[in-house]
Amino acid sequence: MKTKILIVFVLFTSFLLQAKGEYSVPNVSSGSAIFPVVITSPNSRLQLKFTRHPDGEITYSFTANSKRMITNSKVGLTGIGKPVPTSKSTRSIRSIWKPVWGKRATVPENYNELTLDLKTYKIIVRAYDDGVAFKYDFPKEEAVDDLTQFNFSGNYTAWYYNGENANIGPEQLSDCSDNRLPVMTIKVDDTNYMAIHEANLSWGEPLVLGSKKNVNLFTIASKPNNAWKVIMYGNKPGELVDSHIIELLNPLPSKDLDFSWVKPGVAVWDWRIAGAQVDGFKYDMSLPSWKRMVDFAFENNIRYLALDADWYGPEFGKDSDPLKGGKVSxxxxIIAYGKTKNVGIWLYLNDVGGRKFPIDLTLKQYGDWGTAGIKYGFMSGSPAEKNERTRMITELCAKNHLLCDFHDGPVHPYGQMRTFPNAVTREYCQAQLDGSTVLEPKTFVTSVFVNMLAGPLDMNNGLADLKQTGRIHSPAYSTNTTLAGEAARTLITFSGVTVIPDIPESYKKHPEILKFIASQNMPWLESKTLMGEIGEYIVMARQASDKTWLIGAATNENSRELDIPLTFLNTGTYKALIIQDGDTADYRTQNESYKTSHRAVNSTDTLHVKIAPGGGACILLKQ
Incomplete structure (x- = not known):
C-alpha cells in the first residue's frame, strides 16, 4: 500500500511540474552497483561517464558527438575521509528562465542532473545541451586538496585569460608548463570547441588551473571551493559565446530582493574627456563638463554618466572621504540634474575609501542620494578574500538599488548576474582605455571568445576621435582601431553598461556612428554570434528592446571581406544602414575613413562588407 501511495505521489508531482513548464522526476538507487554511471545532455549529444576503480579512485570522461575529448580524469577531494558510494539519484529539469537583462529575453533551462552520494561528500553533476558541470558538496573548508583533472584526449590548442594583458595563446596543451587562469578556451578541431571555467563561486578561492610541460593534463592549482566546474561545448566558437550555462548554474534571485529597477544601457564617461578643448570650452572632471555630458546623453537616449576617480579626493588618499570629500557638493x-534628464549617475569608489569608511553606510548613502551605480577599483586581499568582499559589496549594492562594476584585477565573473542582476559588468579583460598598454586588434577578437564567456565585460570601446590629443588621461599610444571598428566593438562586447569614452563633439562629427551606438537599447531581446574564429574576427548580431537589429563585425590585424547572411531576420523588409571602413582606413595610421550606404533588405539577403586592418563594420536594421 505504501509503495502505491509513493508512486501516485511521484506521478502527481511530475504532472504539477510539467504544468509549470518544468519536469523533474527523481530516480534513486543505492548499493555498490552505482558505477559506472553515465549522464547525458537532453539532446543526447554530450555524455559524462564516471567510473570507480578497484583502488577506490573515481574518474570521468567527456564525450561530445561520439568523440571523446576528456578521458580518464580524476575527480574527488582529499582530507575528508575515503569516499564510499552509498547511493545515486537523478532528475531532469525542463524550464524557461526570463532574465532581468542579458543576451536574450528568454533562455531555455534544460538539464539532466545526477547526484552521487559518497558518504563523506557528494558529487552533483548536470548535463546541458551546451556543456556539462559538476561540483562537490562538502563541509566548508574541510577538504585539503581538489583532485579534479582535465585529461584531454589530444594535444589541442588553447587560449587563456591573462589579467589586464593580451590573452595567452594560441598555445598547444603540451607546451603549457605553468598555472593558467580561466576562462580556458580550447579548439579540438574545426567542428569541436570547449571552454573550462567555474560557476556560482559562493565561497572559497577562485579557480586556477595547473599543468606540466609535455602532457595534455590540467589539474586544480587553487584550494577547494564549492563552485561548479564547467566544461562548455560548441561546434563553433560562437556557440560558446552565445551559451548561458555559466549563468544557469547560479541560483535565481532571492524573493526578498526586487530587481525591477535594474536597467542596462550605454554610459558616457568623464575620465578620458579631461583636457579636451572644443569651441572655447575645456573639459575636466567637474560640474560644467558633467552637465554637458548629461545633456548629450539625454539628447541621444544614453542612460548613464559615469564619474571616475578623485571626485571625493585623491583616490588612494587615506583621508579621502567618499561621503564628504572633494567635489561631493x-x-x-549633477545627480539632481541628471534626474531632470532621466540620466543616472555612477560614482567611483576606491578600495582605500571603501575600507577606511564603513562600506555599508557608504553604499546606503549613495543609494539615498539617488546614485545609479558604483565602479569599485583596486580591491586588495587574497583571491578568496576578494571573492568574499566582491559578493558582499554586490549584495549591499542590490539592497541599495545600485548597479556595480568591478575594475582593476577583479574576481572573475561566474554567472552571478543571475542571482544579482545589478552585477552588470567587470573589467575582466584588457580594457581598451583604462590601462597603460596597447590593445592589439587580435587581442580584442581573442578576448570575446575567452574572457567574455565568463560574463559581461567593461572594455571602454567606442572612441569617435582616434587622435585623442590634449587629453590628461589619454594613453601615449595608438588606439589601434578604426572608427567603424570602434563602434562595432561597443556592440560585440557584452556588458550591462557599455561605457563610451569620448566627448560629445567627437560623436556629433559622425552622426551615423552616433546613431548606431545610441540605438543599442537594452535589455537585448536576442543575441547571435553569426560567425568568427578565435583571434581572427567576429560578427555579432543583437536585437534591441525596440526590435531594431544591430550587427557589429571586427577583425584582427588583417583586412578581410565578409558575406553576412540575414537569415535571422523576421519576415518583411528592413531599412539597412551600413557603416564600413573606407578604402584608406587602417588601424596603423589612425585613418578615420569610413563610408555609409543604405539599402532595403530581407531575410534572404546577404550583406558584403570590406573591413580594414584592425577595423570593422556596423549595420543597423529597422523595419
Whole structure:
C-alpha cells in the first residue's frame, strides 16, 4: 500500500511540474552497483561517464558527438575521509528562465542532473545541451586538496585569460608548463570547441588551473571551493559565446530582493574627456563638463554618466572621504540634474575609501542620494578574500538599488548576474582605455571568445576621435582601431553598461556612428554570434528592446571581406544602414575613413562588407 501511495505521489508531482513548464522526476538507487554511471545532455549529444576503480579512485570522461575529448580524469577531494558510494539519484529539469537583462529575453533551462552520494561528500553533476558541470558538496573548508583533472584526449590548442594583458595563446596543451587562469578556451578541431571555467563561486578561492610541460593534463592549482566546474561545448566558437550555462548554474534571485529597477544601457564617461578643448570650452572632471555630458546623453537616449576617480579626493588618499570629500557638493548637483534628464549617475569608489569608511553606510548613502551605480577599483586581499568582499559589496549594492562594476584585477565573473542582476559588468579583460598598454586588434577578437564567456565585460570601446590629443588621461599610444571598428566593438562586447569614452563633439562629427551606438537599447531581446574564429574576427548580431537589429563585425590585424547572411531576420523588409571602413582606413595610421550606404533588405539577403586592418563594420536594421 505504501509503495502505491509513493508512486501516485511521484506521478502527481511530475504532472504539477510539467504544468509549470518544468519536469523533474527523481530516480534513486543505492548499493555498490552505482558505477559506472553515465549522464547525458537532453539532446543526447554530450555524455559524462564516471567510473570507480578497484583502488577506490573515481574518474570521468567527456564525450561530445561520439568523440571523446576528456578521458580518464580524476575527480574527488582529499582530507575528508575515503569516499564510499552509498547511493545515486537523478532528475531532469525542463524550464524557461526570463532574465532581468542579458543576451536574450528568454533562455531555455534544460538539464539532466545526477547526484552521487559518497558518504563523506557528494558529487552533483548536470548535463546541458551546451556543456556539462559538476561540483562537490562538502563541509566548508574541510577538504585539503581538489583532485579534479582535465585529461584531454589530444594535444589541442588553447587560449587563456591573462589579467589586464593580451590573452595567452594560441598555445598547444603540451607546451603549457605553468598555472593558467580561466576562462580556458580550447579548439579540438574545426567542428569541436570547449571552454573550462567555474560557476556560482559562493565561497572559497577562485579557480586556477595547473599543468606540466609535455602532457595534455590540467589539474586544480587553487584550494577547494564549492563552485561548479564547467566544461562548455560548441561546434563553433560562437556557440560558446552565445551559451548561458555559466549563468544557469547560479541560483535565481532571492524573493526578498526586487530587481525591477535594474536597467542596462550605454554610459558616457568623464575620465578620458579631461583636457579636451572644443569651441572655447575645456573639459575636466567637474560640474560644467558633467552637465554637458548629461545633456548629450539625454539628447541621444544614453542612460548613464559615469564619474571616475578623485571626485571625493585623491583616490588612494587615506583621508579621502567618499561621503564628504572633494567635489561631493557638485556630485549632489549633477545627480539632481541628471534626474531632470532621466540620466543616472555612477560614482567611483576606491578600495582605500571603501575600507577606511564603513562600506555599508557608504553604499546606503549613495543609494539615498539617488546614485545609479558604483565602479569599485583596486580591491586588495587574497583571491578568496576578494571573492568574499566582491559578493558582499554586490549584495549591499542590490539592497541599495545600485548597479556595480568591478575594475582593476577583479574576481572573475561566474554567472552571478543571475542571482544579482545589478552585477552588470567587470573589467575582466584588457580594457581598451583604462590601462597603460596597447590593445592589439587580435587581442580584442581573442578576448570575446575567452574572457567574455565568463560574463559581461567593461572594455571602454567606442572612441569617435582616434587622435585623442590634449587629453590628461589619454594613453601615449595608438588606439589601434578604426572608427567603424570602434563602434562595432561597443556592440560585440557584452556588458550591462557599455561605457563610451569620448566627448560629445567627437560623436556629433559622425552622426551615423552616433546613431548606431545610441540605438543599442537594452535589455537585448536576442543575441547571435553569426560567425568568427578565435583571434581572427567576429560578427555579432543583437536585437534591441525596440526590435531594431544591430550587427557589429571586427577583425584582427588583417583586412578581410565578409558575406553576412540575414537569415535571422523576421519576415518583411528592413531599412539597412551600413557603416564600413573606407578604402584608406587602417588601424596603423589612425585613418578615420569610413563610408555609409543604405539599402532595403530581407531575410534572404546577404550583406558584403570590406573591413580594414584592425577595423570593422556596423549595420543597423529597422523595419
Amino acid at each position: 557638485q556630485v549632489h548637483e
